Amino acid sequence: MPVDHLTTTFAALADPTRRAILARLASGELSVTELAEPFEMSLPAVSKHLKVLQRAGLVTRGREAQWRPCRLDARPLKDAADWVEHYRRFWTESFDRLDEYLHKLKSEEKAHARKRRKSE
Amino acid sequence: MPASDARASEGPAQPKHELVLERIFDAPRDLVFKVWTDPAHVAEWWGPHGFKTTIHAMDVRPGGRWHYSMRGPDGNDYPFDGVYAEVVAPERLVFEGTIHADTTQGVWTEVTFAEQGGKTKVTVRQVFSFESAATKGAPIGWNQQLDRLAAYLAKR
Numbered sequence: 369m370p371v372d373h374l375t376t377t378f379a380a381l382a383d384p385t386r387r388a389i390l391a392r393l394a395s396g397e398l399s400v401t402e403l404a405e406p407f408e409m410s411l412p413a414v415s416k417h418l419k420v421l422q423r424a425g426l427v428t429r430g431r432e433a434q435w436r437p438c439r440l441d442a443r444p445l446k447d448a449a450d451w452v453e454h455y456r457r458f459w460t461e462s463f464d465r466l467d468e469y470l471h472k473l474k475s476e477e478k479a480h481a482r483k484r485r486k487s488e
Numbered sequence: 489m490p491a492s493d494a495r496a497s498e499g500p501a502q503p504k505h506e507l508v509l510e511r512i513f514d515a516p517r518d519l520v521f522k523v524w525t526d527p528a529h530v531a532e533w534w535g536p537h538g539f540k541t542t543i544h545a546m547d548v549r550p551g552g553r554w555h556y557s558m559r560g561p562d563g564n565d566y567p568f569d570g571v572y573a574e575v576v577a578p579e580r581l582v583f584e585g586t587i588h589a590d591t592t593q594g595v596w597t598e599v600t601f602a603e604q605g606g607k608t609k610v611t612v613r614q615v616f617s618f619e620s621a622a623t624k625g626a627p628i629g630w631n632q633q634l635d636r637l638a639a640y641l642a643k644r
Contacts, residue, residue, distance in 0.1 A: 455614065455616075457536055458535070459509045460509070461535070461536035462535055463509070463511040463610075464537075465532075465534075465535075465537070466513065466523065466533040467511070467513055468533075469523065469533040470515040470519065470523065471514075473515075474515060
């Protein structure tokens with residue numbers, strides 16, 4: 369995926385309040401007022417965080433009159449998770465190969481030691 | 489989710505912008521450190537299955553260059569170019585540089601080697617950054633809470 373999208377996603381996720389907002393929206397859609405309730409924050413402050421999340425495509429707002437519910441859109445989150453998974457795979461598989469390689473080195477070392485003892 | 493839980497699960501105010509992995513290897517620490525710092529050894533295991541790593545420069549000392557390229561099974565090259573920031577044999581390695589794949593990422597990596605009854609525990613900590621106006625070069629990344637959230641969402 370383009371770096372700009374990843375950057376926007378990660379920047380949006382870098383803030384604990386925004387992550388908490390997403391976690392709450394994971395259980396269903398909420399109005400801005402409902403979202404603001406657990407935070408010691410003014411409505412405008414929460415709206416500001418919501419704008420960042422909307423720009424990142426993580427939150428969409430319904431068109432229903434009056435309360436315009438906020439909904440989570442998990443797709444960018446999935447892209448970011450895939451990206452992290454890519455690095456996790458790099459290390460998991462490199463560690464597997466390193467493990468095999470160390471075993472090989474150790475058995476070669478043992479074989480050499482046996483040879484040395486025989487020739488003495 | 490009750491409101492109080494939403495905040496309690498947040499943990500520290502500062503998110504961890506990093507990826508941490510560890511593994512215990514059944515080999516003495518000196519040997520494990522050696523296979524991380526000798527290019528002939530590194531080329532034998534570095535990279536996922538099916539990747540071939542070619543090392544162009546590996547000057548393992550503070551300020552020394554560490555430049556390699558990984559060729560994937562798809563024929564694409566994934567080069568890394570950076571420097572060693574810290575080298576403390578046989579305990580610790582820190583290197584930083586950039587990876588060019590579909591995107592260009594700055595990555596800082598710390599590797600620690602701990603003795604554990606004749607075995608060696610290796611811990612890798614990586615911090616990523618994307619250069620952009622949005623992040624102003626600040627490290628951004630991931631944390632466990634997001635892993636859980638992503639896993640939870642993937643199931644829906």
